[in-house]
Amino acid sequence: MFKGELMLKDKRAVIFDLDGTLVDSMWIWREIDERFLGQYGLQVPDGLNDFLEGFSFNETAEYFKNNFPLPLSVQEIKDTWNRMACEMYMNEIPLKEGAKEFLDILKEKKLPLGIATSNSRELTNACLDAHGIGEYFQYICTSNEVPKGKPAPDVYLKTAEELSVSPEHILVFEDIPYGIMAGNSANMTTCAVRDSYSQAVTEKKKELADYYIDTYFDIINGTYQSV
Template structure:
């Protein structure tokens, strides 16, 4: 029986995946590593420091990895503040989950400073009983620790949690944590056969129904 719903952030609460792609293209491009949209799609859901470490050997005269990470994060935060809007159905989903008596948490690969920026921009911080970022974990998604520790903060067994994700890496993390998983795929992943491991697939949060939360 479900007791909690744990949201991913990027691509689930707001359409920030394009912000990450724009920031990567800008920062990596300026450092001699042009990035395509396909390059960005392939690493969706991966923690930014791990992504920078992956791309760093290809950069030309770069600053430190930490500085590259900070440049990307700063640009994404700027875009969130200036252009961030809630995903379709977010208010509906929050109200429905609360009406079902379920606790709400968040498990994200993004840094906690960005989490607070997003929640403040969208005005939804009051809905969440626990927030957890993979920045404090040894491994980010697709490793399950970010979900396991989010559930621990909520005081709920992982098996009693529903994770809501938009990326394949996030979906893998949720399933590895032994959670039920709802996938609302990023447009780049629509039709991807790997998403069949999800327990439920919807096109948007607006389609969430009470029956989906009684599993």
């Protein structure tokens, strides 16, 4: 029995972030950064991933180009990252616990679904296809396709526009503070998702969001937190 009806009350669409929210993937980027920079005898500076939180895929590549002595263009950096990450996204990245079951419930309710991600479209599509859930989503927007990345609301507002649903009737799922801030700035209801990568800022996530879940089974079972 589905016990999360209250969370979905008056909601006409649901939008998900991808990394750390729908899939357990945040850990791979530290590894990719180490491998990528290591090819050029460079090390990953302490705090780099935290500094780049919320950057779009393109903005991150531009930062690397401007701050590391790399013999590559921005496009070549992005192409290299896509190649390095694609196999991992397709073979090593699991869905978050209960995500598929929750998506099935939303599909049964005929709620339009969207993805609003800072990742690249290539990796987003590869990840969704690998898990057989691409068909669940009516629209996918990446931060590369809007003027500003998270915490600006652009990627969420664009997704809402394409889904033809007013922001106040949309529920957003996010795993990091910048993403939650983006959903809040878009005037959407936000639910924070537990992720080991952002465990240290769990209380901050709870302060920012309307709801908090450890897994999507919390929604199904009615054990989610209103925060």
